[in-house]
Amino acid sequence: MDKVAVSPYNPLLKGTKVVVYDSTLRDGEQTPGVAFSPEQKVAIARMLDDAGVHQIEAGFPAVSENEVRTIKEISSLGLKADILALSRVMKGDIDAAVDAGVDMVLLFVGTSEIHLRYKMKKTREEVLAMTADALDHCKARGVPASVSAEDTTRTDLEFLMQFYRHSEANGAVRVGVTDTLGCATPEAITDLVSRASREVRVPVALHLHNDFGLATANAIAGVKAGAAAVTTTVNGIGERAGNVPLEQFAVALKYLYGTDIGIDCTKMKALSDYVCAASGLHKPRNQPLVGTNVFAHESGIHVAAILNCPMTYESIPPEAVGNERHIIMGKKTGVNYVKARLEEMRVQATDQQAIEICRRIKELGEKKGRVSNAEFNAIVAQVIPTTSL
Template structure:
């Protein structure tokens, strides 16, 4: 693999023990209009496992009997990843998760005053009791549980810490900071994680939405503050603006922060493409790392430099994320790349002919955008036969 060339000012973050628990099959499927088939869910789960994802949130068992069967089928695949299931703080939800064969139940409960008043219609004392009762039931059913405070980032701080202490006392294996509306800044996430670490000894998890485009930055901030588990989804799909993109978090941790968390980044592009196909969601060409434009070059100045040393305009090689380099021909194509293409085609052209071919490529590119290989070959044929 070619050498990488990242900023030397990036800090080193030695956090190899960070767990990725991917929620493509649960929160990702909550993207409006998305419904994976059971077969698609099994395929995605296998791809996530092949890429080294540590935990897979396979669904919300209480949704339906079919959901339970699908999660059970994923659990029966014998994957290396732990299988997780979402659950409200009710016995029925927990029983459904246990019936689905999950390794860990992800309990969640609203904790902000807005959620307590308008959604749950419960008091703070009610919530604390529900957490304790649910953890008792999980223990009775023989399954581990984590507790996340839904709408963490709008929850009264002292009550939030009480929630975490109650969860830890009840046997939760980790507690979660949840930016349900994606309305917190990296500074806020850092503060919440730091404060939680002062209150409890169990690991802190992050579930972060992207409404303000800060999910990835918030994930890095949370990990730097001491969080050790992060929810992701492939391509960042999910409710509203989505979640932390798996590919961006894993690659960012490995290359930007020099912290390899065990995810095979070379499998990110294929995983991204599969989820796009199954979800029916369009992936922008400029999607970071896994979009088709990320390693595409057209400008004559850029292409000439890339041909000499790819590191001039690529901080890491495309194969590092399973992507490919594309040199695009169009209105910005330079004569140096035209000459290289002519050599590749075994065409012995003079400088004048190469210049004329370049002129015609630019002219066509101005009219149609991208000039295809067939169109380029026709231009070459016309000029060389003139």
């Protein structure tokens, strides 16, 4: 594998321990129009486990009986990852999750004034009582539970801290900071995690949405502030603009911050491709790290440099994330790449012939964009008629 050449000015977070609990099978499936089959869910769970994901949120049992059956099947696979399920602070939801064999129940309840008034139609006192009852029921059923404050980032700060202290006192093993609308900045997440970490001794988790494109930045900020667990989804899929992308979070921690959290980053491209196909969602060519264009080069100046040293235009090698390098031919192709290709093909050409081949590639590229290998071979045969390809 080629060397890594990221910025030397990046701060290091060596020794930081972070649990990734991936929600591709739950929040990811809440992407409008997406419904994984049970077989696809099992396959994704196996791939996540194979990549070293620590915890897998397998679903929301309250959705349907079929959902319960699928979660139960995933729970019985014997994976190394812990299997989690989402639950409202309701006994029926908790029972469904426990009966599906999960290792932890993820309780959530709205805490912002907007949610209390228009969604929950409950007072703060009622929400605290409901949370205590739910945690008591989890203890009675013998399953640990985390508690997340839905819409954390728009919740009154003093009530939020009261909610966290109350949850810990009633047995929560983890409390969650949830940016439900993705409307908080890294500074806000830093402050909230720092404050929560001072209020409770149990780990603080993050569930962050990407409405303003800040999910990954917020996750990193939260980890720096002391968050011990982060929700991700493959390709960042999920409600509205989605969530923290697993591949971006794990790879950024490893290569930008010097922290290996045990995720096999070389499995990211395969995971990304499978989830993309199973979900039916389009993946942009320029999707960070796992898109086909991320390690693709066409500009003659760039390609010439890449041929000498890939680190000139790649901070990490494509193999680090299971991707591949592509040299694209088109209107920006340079003669140095043409000469390199001819040498690979063991085709002898004069400088003038190489320049003419390059001119024709550019001309064709201007008309259609990308020039294929077959079209390149045809151009070579036209310029050097004695060539047998």
